[in-house]
Amino acid sequence: MLKNNFKKPIVFLSIVFAIFYTLFPFIYMISVSFKIRKDIFAMPPKYFNFEPTLYNYWFTFFDQIPFFKFMINSFIITSVSTIAALILGTLAGYSLARFRYPGNLKYHLSFWILSTRMLPPIVVVIPLFLFFSFFNLVNTKLALIIAYTAFNIPFVAWMMRSFFLDIPKELEESAMVDGDTRMGSFRRIILPLAKPGLAATSIFCLILSWNEFLFAVILTETEISNTVTFAIALGVTQYQSNWGYMAASATISVIPIIIFAFIVQKHLVRGLSFGAIKG
Amino acid sequence: MANVIFENITKKFDDVPAVEDFSLEVQDKEFLVLLGPSGCGKTTTMRIVAGLEKPNSGKVLIDAKDVTDYAPKDRDVAMVFQSYALYPHMTVFQNIEYPLKIKNVPKEKRKDQVLETAKKVQLEGLLERLPKQLSGGQQQRVALARVIIRNPKVFLMDEPLSNLDAKLRVEMRAKLKNLQNELGITTIYVTHDQVEAMTLADRIVVMNNARISQVSSPNEIYNNPSNLFVAGFVGSPPMNFIHGKIKNKNFINDFVNESNVNINDRNEVILGVRPEDIEVSHDGNIKGEVYSIELTGDSTYVAIELGEDLLIAKTKNEYKTSIGSPISFRMNRNKTYFFDSESENRIIE
Amino acid sequence: MFNILSTDKNLGFFLILPAVILLLLLTLFPIIYIVYFSFFEYSSNVDIPHQFIGLDNFKRLFTDDAFHNALSNTLFFTVVAVSIEFTLGLGFALLVMNFIEKVSVIKTILLIPMMIAPIAVAITWKFLYAPFVSPFNDLRIRLGYQPLLFTSDVKLAMPSIIFVDIWQWTPFIFLMMLAGLASLPKEPYEAAQIDGASPWQQFRDLTWKFLQPVIIITLLLRIMDAFRLFDQVFILTRGGPASVTDTLSYYIYKVAFRFWDIGWAAAMSLFMLAVTLIISAWFVGKLNVEK
Numbered sequence: 043m044l045k046n047n048f049k050k051p052i053v054f055l056s057i058v059f060a061i062f063y064t065l066f067p068f069i070y071m072i073s074v075s076f077k078i079r080k081d082i083f084a085m086p087p088k089y090f091n092f093e094p095t096l097y098n099y100w101f102t103f104f105d106q107i108p109f110f111k112f113m114i115n116s117f118i119i120t121s122v123s124t125i126a127a128l129i130l131g132t133l134a135g136y137s138l139a140r141f142r143y144p145g146n147l148k149y150h151l152s153f154w155i156l157s158t159r160m161l162p163p164i165v166v167v168i169p170l171f172l173f174f175s176f177f178n179l180v181n182t183k184l185a186l187i188i189a190y191t192a193f194n195i196p197f198v199a200w201m202m203r204s205f206f207l208d209i210p211k212e213l214e215e216s217a218m219v220d221g222d223t224r225m226g227s228f229r230r231i232i233l234p235l236a237k238p239g240l241a242a243t244s245i246f247c248l249i250l251s252w253n254e255f256l257f258a259v260i261l262t263e264t265e266i267s268n269t270v271t272f273a274i275a276l277g278v279t280q281y282q283s284n285w286g287y288m289a290a291s292a293t294i295s296v297i298p299i300i301i302f303a304f305i306v307q308k309h310l311v312r313g314l315s316f317g318a319i320k321g
Numbered sequence: 322m323a324n325v326i327f328e329n330i331t332k333k334f335d336d337v338p339a340v341e342d343f344s345l346e347v348q349d350k351e352f353l354v355l356l357g358p359s360g361c362g363k364t365t366t367m368r369i370v371a372g373l374e375k376p377n378s379g380k381v382l383i384d385a386k387d388v389t390d391y392a393p394k395d396r397d398v399a400m401v402f403q404s405y406a407l408y409p410h411m412t413v414f415q416n417i418e419y420p421l422k423i424k425n426v427p428k429e430k431r432k433d434q435v436l437e438t439a440k441k442v443q444l445e446g447l448l449e450r451l452p453k454q455l456s457g458g459q460q461q462r463v464a465l466a467r468v469i470i471r472n473p474k475v476f477l478m479d480e481p482l483s484n485l486d487a488k489l490r491v492e493m494r495a496k497l498k499n500l501q502n503e504l505g506i507t508t509i510y511v512t513h514d515q516v517e518a519m520t521l522a523d524r525i526v527v528m529n530n531a532r533i534s535q536v537s538s539p540n541e542i543y544n545n546p547s548n549l550f551v552a553g554f555v556g557s558p559p560m561n562f563i564h565g566k567i568k569n570k571n572f573i574n575d576f577v578n579e580s581n582v583n584i585n586d587r588n589e590v591i592l593g594v595r596p597e598d599i600e601v602s603h604d605g606n607i608k609g610e611v612y613s614i615e616l617t618g619d620s621t622y623v624a625i626e627l628g629e630d631l632l633i634a635k636t637k638n639e640y641k642t643s644i645g646s647p648i649s650f651r652m653n654r655n656k657t658y659f660f661d662s663e664s665e666n667r668i669i670e
Numbered sequence: 671m672f673n674i675l676s677t678d679k680n681l682g683f684f685l686i687l688p689a690v691i692l693l694l695l696l697t698l699f700p701i702i703y704i705v706y707f708s709f710f711e712y713s714s715n716v717d718i719p720h721q722f723i724g725l726d727n728f729k730r731l732f733t734d735d736a737f738h739n740a741l742s743n744t745l746f747f748t749v750v751a752v753s754i755e756f757t758l759g760l761g762f763a764l765l766v767m768n769f770i771e772k773v774s775v776i777k778t779i780l781l782i783p784m785m786i787a788p789i790a791v792a793i794t795w796k797f798l799y800a801p802f803v804s805p806f807n808d809l810r811i812r813l814g815y816q817p818l819l820f821t822s823d824v825k826l827a828m829p830s831i832i833f834v835d836i837w838q839w840t841p842f843i844f845l846m847m848l849a850g851l852a853s854l855p856k857e858p859y860e861a862a863q864i865d866g867a868s869p870w871q872q873f874r875d876l877t878w879k880f881l882q883p884v885i886i887i888t889l890l891l892r893i894m895d896a897f898r899l900f901d902q903v904f905i906l907t908r909g910g911p912a913s914v915t916d917t918l919s920y921y922i923y924k925v926a927f928r929f930w931d932i933g934w935a936a937a938m939s940l941f942m943l944a945v946t947l948i949i950s951a952w953f954v955g956k957l958n959v960e961k
Contacts, residue, residue, distance in 0.1 A: 064841070070805065071797055153951070161697065230423075255901050285803075299786045
């Protein structure tokens with residue numbers, strides 16, 4: 043009994059502390075994005091007593107770089123690669139969940155697909171750069187779309203496989219005995235039931251593609267294909283001391299993600315563990 | 322003529338035989354039950370008829386057509402799964418309608434047929450519900466409606482009553498038998514419950530270890546078992562078995578001596594007799610002490626120990642005794658069965 | 671009339687084929703390229719063609735000090751960061767186990783660090799680590815201390831990077847462990863309590879054993895990610911000061927894109943790849959045994 047009484051306030055306090063510790067860096071960064079340069083470097087730092095300004099955001103969007111274009115590029119690349127990954131990955135996941143493979147093939151295939159996620163991006167960046175330049179695809183949105191699709195497929199395949207395994211195979215069997223084909227039952231019975239899985243998976247793909255940095259930096263050169271992450275990196279490479287810009291661009295990049303995170307709440311664990319844990 | 326013929330069907334899963342050399346003819350309109358313990362191969366056999374499993378060798382013929390290589394959808398069979406396999410995202414109406422929908426039956430006709438079928442299983446008021454809003458019994462009736470509306474050549478049922486509570490199970494048993502009789506559709510039914518098998522079947526196929534143990538009418542299975550397994554599997558409480566030998570037309574072991582056994586001398590023999598064929602009698606030739614007493618309401622089962630065997634007799638409720646009291650039994654010699662210890666086959670006198 | 675199972679078998683194959691082809695294209699071919707590169711020496715001078723040097727790049731793996739530095743930095747980072755994250759994550763999960771289930775909003779908030787772009791995280795911490803602008807240093811100054819040069823002090827740079835990683839990823843471990851703890855069966859604990867087991871014994875003999883699969887997956891994902899750390903180093907320290915935060919990924923990046931020694935970068939990449947595969951194979955092996 044004493045232990046319980048003791049425990050509750052400790053737990054409460056530690057949760058509060060954890061939330062503060064998590065959010066403080068953001069709040070600070072967001073506040074920087076609203077400060078004028080003078081206030082950013084003010085000593086001692088002005089926490090609350092500054093006049094907020096939208097200058098940094100204006101700068102981000104309308105000065106120097108076509109940030110809007112970058113955002114549109116990000117949107118296009120992210121959505122197309124997500125859709126492509128969803129299609130290819132879902133079919134792959136279904137194949138892994140329902141079909142028999144000869145011998146040990148399934149185990150090896152699954153491991154290989156999983157290992158592509160483990161690949162350090164730096165390892166493939168150089169050859170991919172050469173590969174894409176051979177086809178004149180450097181600095182195109184298509185290059186990033188192809189790359190992101192490939193990187194998202196393993197994730198989609200594992201996630202959807204996990205969701206498909208949750209659906210009893212009797213449902214397809216029943217449909218097939220009643221006269222449907224395998225793919226017919228997939229379309230009419232399985233897919234509708236897997237909708238929540240598809241939704242959660244797609245959001246994770248969106249997040250992954252939106253956040254990706256290395257490829258965006260190396261495979262793109264100009265505003266034709268530059269993405270938001272590239273823009274943020276400019277803050278470090280080109281605009282060395284324009285902290286307002288850095289803060290604003292980072293904030294803009296973060297907002298959609300936070301919204302997405304709240305949408306996927308329920309499936310967070312499954313998504314993060316690659317479909318291995320149901321949560 | 323919707324008969325089903327199995328010709329030497331064999332199915333292995335990774336070198337483990339699930340069904341071995343299964344040959345059988347199911348008559349048109351017959352209610353055939355595949356009975357056996359878990360893992361005996363009964364469900365696999367049925368799934369082979371459905372086309373959900375492909376046999377390693379052998380043929381399946383439905384209505385004289387070789388369907389061994391056909392997809393499930395081309396066989397004109399309908400199946401009730403143990404879990405019912407209702408589509409969770411569709412209403413009862415849509416679930417029942419599904420088979421017609423994929424055959425592109427026009428909407429009005431579909432509606433009429435669904436309503437008609439729903440009436441047959443008393444589901445009229447529930448058509449707009451989702452499966453999760455139904456009770457177990459109601460779900461089961463939806464599964465039934467789905468196969469009835471198909472009007473197939475063969476009904477396949479995989480332990481459809483096992484998820485129901487005892488009372489409902491008895492009710493549905495009667496309804497099922499009635500329904501099948503009325504519709505006249507050949508039915509293959511899988512169960513591990515021997516009471517179900519006995520009450521529903523025209524013929525029972527008892528399976529054990531991937532093979533057929535015996536195929537006969539319920540009466541024959543019960544009163545004329547052809548081997549030890551069938552004898553011990555059917556009947557509750559199960560048949561008593563006593564080990565002994567036969568010498569000079571007598572069955573002898575340390576506790577029992579039965580005369581007039583018309584079998585040649587053998588060293589290892591098993592005598593089988595059902596509890597209801599043993600009576601308690603003061604001049605019985607089997608003597609011992611009461612080991613246990615069980616009251617079931619309409620009868621009492623008394624057991625005595627005979628070395629390593631336990632002999633259970635069924636008596637009327639009025640008979641009172643206590644553990645440890647001396648007691649003697651007498652067997653009905655018309656209902657004793659003898660089995661060879663090694664082959665487990667029945668020895669006919 | 672179809673032969674159902676041969677159609678089915680073929681169908682399974684065709685369903686997964688497009689995905690496999692795309693993956694092959696973007697993983698196998700790059701790797702073949704890299705193997706090819708690793709046998710040559712490239713230089714930043716465009717006029718000098720690349721020379722075949724056989725296994726020299728691989729021999730260099732044993733002799734190059736900068737590489738060893740990057741490797742040890744990476745190992746140090748991985749071991750320290752993941753251990754701390756794991757302990758904190760598991761500990762916090764055990765603490766709030768029964769209180770936090772219902773409030774998924776809290777969980778989501780706690781997860782924000784790991785869901786946003788790593789480079790956005792890096793930018794965030796760039797501010798917090800800044801010599802004078804940082805609130806931490808502000809506090810120090812008010813208390814009369816000198817500001818800490820988090821990212822330019824040789825002794826502080828790596829801990830600073832580790833701290834950012836902890837901030838970003840502890841919630842991940844926390845969430846995984848929480849999910850694992852939520853699925854624990856009740857009966858064994860009741861039996862253990864009746865038998866007189868202490869909370870520590872219950873943890874050691876029951877909880878720890880039950881959590882094995884979750885722990886393995888979580889550790890695998892975390893270790894793999896830590897091993898390839900790049901974004902934070904790029905933004906916060908650029909591998910410095912004095913190469914103390916030079917991680918493998920960052921060093922390879924420098925070698926390839928600043929020094930243009932692609933052959934050497936390729937050899938190191940292969941090394942990284944081999945380590946990655948071995949570690950994953952080991953983990954996956956443990957997982958399958960569990961199943």
